[in-house]
Amino acid sequence: MVDVGQLVEQAREGRPRAVARLISLVEGASPQLREVMAALAPLTGGAYVVGLTGSPGVGKSTSTSALVSAYRKAGRRVGVLAVDPSSPFSGGALLGDRVRMSEHASDPGVYIRSMATRGHLGGLAWAAPQAIRVLDAAGCDVILVETVGVGQSEVEIAAQADTCVVLLAPGMGDGIQAAKAGILEIGDVYVVNKADRDGADATARELNHMLGLGESRGPGDWRPPIVKTVAARAEGVDEVVEALDKHRAWMEEHSVLATRRRTRAAREIETIALTALRARIGTLAGDQHLTALASRVTDGTLDPYAAADELVAGLTGE
Ligand SMILES: Nc1nc2c(ncn2[C@@H]2O[C@H](COP(=O)(O)OP(=O)(O)OP(=O)(O)O)[C@@H](O)[C@H]2O)c(=O)[nH]1
Ligand SMILES: [Mg+2]
Numbered sequence: 001m002v003d004v005g006q007l008v009e010q011a012r013e014g015r016p017r018a019v020a021r022l023i024s025l026v027e028g029a030s031p032q033l034r035e036v037m038a039a040l041a042p043l044t045g046g047a048y049v050v051g052l053t054g055s056p057g058v059g060k061s062t063s064t065s066a067l068v069s070a071y072r073k074a075g076r077r078v079g080v081l082a083v084d085p086s087s088p089f090s091g092g093a094l095l096g097d098r099v100r101m102s103e104h105a106s107d108p109g110v111y112i113r114s115m116a117t118r119g120h121l122g123g124l125a126w127a128a129p130q131a132i133r134v135l136d137a138a139g140c141d142v143i144l145v146e147t148v149g150v151g152q153s154e155v156e157i158a159a160q161a162d163t164c165v166v167l168l169a170p171g172m173g174d175g176i177q178a179a180k181a182g183i184l185e186i187g188d189v190y191v192v193n194k195a196d197r198d199g200a201d202a203t204a205r206e207l208n209h210m211l212g213l214g215e216s217r218g219p220g221d222w223r224p225p226i227v228k229t230v231a232a233r234a235e236g237v238d239e240v241v242e243a244l245d246k247h248r249a250w251m252e253e254h255s256v257l258a259t260r261r262r263t264r265a266a267r268e269i270e271t272i273a274l275t276a277l278r279a280r281i282g283t284l285a286g287d288q289h290l291t292a293l294a295s296r297v298t299d300g301t302l303d304p305y306a307a308a309d310e311l312v313a314g315l316t317g318e
């Protein structure tokens with residue numbers, strides 16, 4: 001058993017090993033998490049969460065690393081969470097990330113953590129927000145969440161950040177990919193990375209067209225900017241930071257930030273509740289009450305919906 005109080009205190013002081021252990025408790029769905037989250041709750045809310053998503057290889061990790069440098073120059077403490085739900089290539093990708101992030105490895109103002117949620121009961125949607133809480137409580141001013149892959153749950157994690165950055169690169173057939181993955185609806189800031197390659201302008205134009213940015217918007221509406229970068233040379237990264245700052249200011253001005261955070265908390269509660277319910281239902285095989293209900297359904301004396309209602313009432317009515 002872990003001394004949660006002590007661990008949380010150490011994490012709050014910014015000790016990297018304590019932060020790492022707390023995130024491991026999240027990853028392992030430790031029974032002590034309930035206690036951990038109760039201790040962390042009053043310490044959270046200070047961090048600004050930025051999600052980064054985009055096709056594999058588009059330059060998310062390189063951009064993340066460059067953003068870390070920019071924020072460190074401004075004296076901010078930064079947390080990086082790379083979440084990889086299931087990719088069989090994760091070993092390689094995360095190894096690559098370690099190389100790309102290595103320049104920050106010895107900086108005490110930066111926490112970098114890769115998190116795998118493969119086979120996890122609640123999956124990414126369950127684990128990522130809790131890992132973000134740990135980094136938030138540890139005093140990070142900014143948390144960059146890179147999701148590896150463009151599946152539905154990865155896109156959702158990025159979309160639930162305070163600000164969501166969608167990355168594209170020229171010549172990857174990215175336009176169609178992006179439309180397919182539904183990421184054209186979620187970007188607050190768009191980055192066309194690898195602008196040192198041919199076609200970056202065309203990609204930006206195509207994106208501009210697909211986003212309908214030429215269309216009129218209300219005077220108070222947010223207009224997602226498109227920023228061109230060469231992340232590998234840190235070019236354009238200051239412009240990305242500027243776009244992130246502007247989006248944050250806009251959200252605060254229009255009370256959008258508070259609403260977003262409530263939506264994120266609601267999803268978090270929902271996921272925890274559903275995971276707990278599913279776990280309880282999962283242990284019902286051979287349960288007498290369930291067997292009895294099943295007999296009545298096969299008899300035709302009870303319909304399956306009414307049986308399910310009885311089952312759920314039995315699970316939650318204690
Ligand atoms: N030419 C060019 N290459 C870049 C640029 N940015 C990143 N790369 C290269 O693109 C490759 C992929 O970069 P990553 O940062 O790992 O991309 P990623 O989106 O994190 O990839 P996954 O996490 O595997 O999805 C690496 O070889 C980078 O060096 C850029 O601006 N220009
Ligand atoms: Mg990456």
